[in-house]
Each structure stands twice: as structure tokens, then as C-alpha cells.
Amino acid sequence: xxxxxxxxxxxxxxxxxxxxxxxxxxxxxxxxxxxxxxxxxxxxxxxxxxxxxxxxxxxxxxxxxxxxxxxxxxxxxxxxxxxxxxxxxxxxxxxxxxxxxxxxxxxxxxxxxxxxxxxxxxxxxxxxxxxxxxxxxxxxxxxxxxxxxxxxxxxxxxxxxxxxxxxxxxxxxxxxxxxxxxxxxxxxxxxxxxxxxxxxxxxxxxxxxxxxxxxxxxxxxxxxxxxxxxxxxxxxxxxxxxxxxxxxxxxxxxxxxxxxxxxxxxxxxxxxxxxxxxxxxxxxxxxxxxxxxxxxxxxxxxxxxxxxxxxxxxxxxxxxxxxxxxxxxxxxxxxx
Numbered sequence: 001x002x003x004x005x006x007x008x009x010x011x012x013x014x015x016x017x018x019x020x021x022x023x024x025x026x027x028x029x030x031x032x033x034x035x036x037x038x039x040x041x042x043x044x045x046x047x048x049x050x051x052x053x054x055x056x057x058x059x060x061x062x063x064x065x066x067x068x069x070x071x072x073x074x075x076x077x078x079x080x081x082x083x084x085x086x087x088x089x090x091x092x093x094x095x096x097x098x099x100x101x102x103x104x105x106x107x108x109x110x111x112x113x114x115x116x117x118x119x120x121x122x123x124x125x126x127x128x129x130x131x132x133x134x135x136x137x138x139x140x141x142x143x144x145x146x147x148x149x150x151x152x153x154x155x156x157x158x159x160x161x162x163x164x165x166x167x168x169x170x171x172x173x174x175x176x177x178x179x180x181x182x183x184x185x186x187x188x189x190x191x192x193x194x195x196x197x198x199x200x201x202x203x204x205x206x207x208x209x210x211x212x213x214x215x216x217x218x219x220x221x222x223x224x225x226x227x228x229x230x231x232x233x234x235x236x237x238x239x240x241x242x243x244x245x246x247x248x249x250x251x252x253x254x255x256x257x258x259x260x261x262x263x264x265x266x267x268x269x270x271x272x273x274x275x276x277x278x279x280x281x282x283x284x285x286x287x288x289x290x291x292x293x294x295x296x297x298x299x300x301x302x303x304x305x306x307x308x309x310x311x312x313x314x315x316x317x318x319x320x321x322x323x324x325x326x327x328x329x330x331x332x333x334x335x336x
Contacts, residue, residue, distance in 0.1 A: 017046045018043050028040050029116050067096050067124060068098050068124055071126075074103070074104045075228075076103040079282075084129060087304035091307030092307055097125075106195060118145060126310075127150070151302055151306050160323050163326050163328055168281060168328045169204060169207035170209050171329075172210070176251065184250070187251070187253065187261060188204055188253030189226065189228060221243060224237075226257065241264065241270065249276065250276065254282055256282075273336050278292065282299065292334075294331050295330055297326065
């Protein structure tokens with residue numbers, strides 16, 4: 001195997017031990033989405049085994065910094081993620097750092113980023129939004145950097161921004177019960193992509209708990225799983241509202257879904273809140289526009305605080321890791 005004059009493992013060592021070409025190893029490092037999962041896993045395993053660090057990255061580490069902050073995020077165009085990114089951008093606006101966004105739409109792409117960015121991206125910091133990762137990825141980030149903060153996912157190695165989704169679901173139930181509703185239904189994404197977290201499921205758990213505390217059932221027919229797209233959510237809303245005994249209230253686990261439910265209710269000639277109450281979750285900008293009652297989480301603040309935590313660690317790496325839990329509140333408007 002070819003070794004550098006400093007005795008450090010080279011890309012030739014990685015290729016030889018993995019039994020692959022230099023081109024393939026380079027592609028795993030720089031364009032991981034263009035290789036198969038098996039190839040990526042094998043090459044990254046060898047990289048970890050050898051402790052390989054690309055020469056370009058080693059040079060970058062020797063410099064004072066690249067002035068680049070990366071954000072790995074799914075569902076890039078979803079309103080909740082746009083508001084989080086807005087918070088991050090606001091925090092970085094008056095700093096020297098450039099924001100670089102990496103979008104995720106598959107598990108292979110996520111794992112590729114987590115494997116390659118610590119080695120070749122030349123980032124000073126990284127914010128991972130609403131995406132889970134395993135111990136191997138955590139160790140790689142902790143060992144090679146960059147400094148990392150997570151949003152909606154907690155790992156003891158990194159500072160994080162969290163909300164209590166179960167408590168949020170319970171808040172929604174308690175609010176509906178307090179307004180006299182005993183036939184309450186749920187719409188949310190219970191089967192998200194395999195690369196994403198599952199807040200909808202946690203919100204359902206809390207919603208069920210809140211109803212149970214009031215001695216109210218949540219029948220299976222009152223639970224609908226739907227992603228955030230318009231057509232599936234419309235179908236879920238119609239399924240609930242056309243039941244022989246439809247619910248008098250619906251908790252939608254995301255505002256974007258609650259707004260779709262509101263539209264379907266109007267199309268069916270239902271008065272909101274007279275015939276049907278609707279409560280969402282998020283408190284998006286558009287929730288105020290449509291007068292939607294919702295469980296509010298501080299979306300902009302979550303991005304802003306994450307960026308501030310990251311900047312504080314970049315300025316002083318000895319600062320302790322922090323886990324920040326943001327409060328949830330019900331914002332009362334006109335749909336309950």
C-alpha cells in the first residue's frame with residue numbers, strides 16, 4: 001500500500017483495503033449519493049478503520065477556519081423547515097459565516113452526508129435538522145468534526161434543541177376537551193420516510209394520553225395517517241368527516257395539514273368552529289393568516305438558538321454541551 005511521507009494513510013490505502021478503485025473511493029467522499037449503499041458502507045468502514053483524513057481536509061484544519069456553516073435538512077421547502085432556516089440565517093447574518101444547505105430525500109443520501117461531510121466538506125460547523133443518526137455517525141462527527149448542533153434529535157455528544165412532542169399532543173387534547181369536545185380525531189404522518197424522525201407518532205401518543213385522562217376514547221376509525229401532501233391529507237379529512245358518526249374536533253399534527261382539513265370542511269359545508277373544531281401544530285406564519293388555533297412551537301427560535309449554540313462552541317470549544325427544551329403553548333384563534 002502506498003503511504004504518504006508522513007506515515008499517514010492515503011486514499012490509495014483506502015482503495016486497496018476496500019478492493020475498489022481510487023475513483024470509487026473519491027466518489028464516496030465527494031458524491032456519496034452517486035454510489036450504492038453497500039459501496040458507501042464498505043468504504044466508510046475502511047476509512048474509519050484506517051483513520052484516513054483527506055489531505056485537503058487536513059490542510060483546511062490547519063487554517064483558522066473555512067467560515068462555512070452547513071445545514072443538513074429534509075423537506076427543504078416545507079414551511080416549518082423554511083422558518084427554522086430563517087432563524088439560522090438571522091443568527092448568522094452579522095457574522096463571517098456562509099450558510100451551506102444539504103438537502104436529504106433518502107436514507108442513502110443522509111448516511112452519505114454523515115459519512116463524507118466530516119472529512120471533505122471543510123465546514124466550521126454543522127446543524128442537523130430533524131434527522132436521526134446512529135452511533136457510528138456520531139463518533140465520526142465527534143472525532144473529525146465539524147462542531148455540530150442538532151434540532152429535534154438528541155445525542156449526548158452534541159448540543160441540541162428539542163421540544164416535547166408528547167406534551168404537545170396532550171396540550172391539544174386538553175384544549176379540545178376544555179371546549180366541550182368528546183369526539184376527537186387525529187390526522188398526522190405516522191409513517192414518515194425511513195430517514196426522518198417521527199414527531200407525528202409522538203404527538204398522537206400525547207393526544208391519546210390527554211383524552212384518556214378525561215376518560216375519552218380515541219377509536220381506531222378516528223386516527224388517520226397521512227403525509228403532508230395535499231391530496232392524501234384531503235382524503236384523510238374526507239374519510240373522517242364522512243363517517244356515519246364524524247368527530248366534532250380534529251387535531252392535525254402539522255399546521256399545513258390542519259389548513260387542508262379546514263378547506264375540506266368548508267367544501268363539505270361545515271362551519272368551523274360551529275360544526276367542527278380544528279387545532280394544528282407548529283404555528284406557521286400562515287396559521288395566523290387563516291386564523292388557525294394551534295399548538296405553537298418556536299420554529300424561528302429553534303434555528304436561531306441552534307446557530308447561537310454552534311457559534312458559542314466555535315468561539316470557545318471548552319463550553320459544555322447544552323440541551324435546550326423549548327416551550328409549547330396553545331395559540332387561540334378562530335377554529336376551536
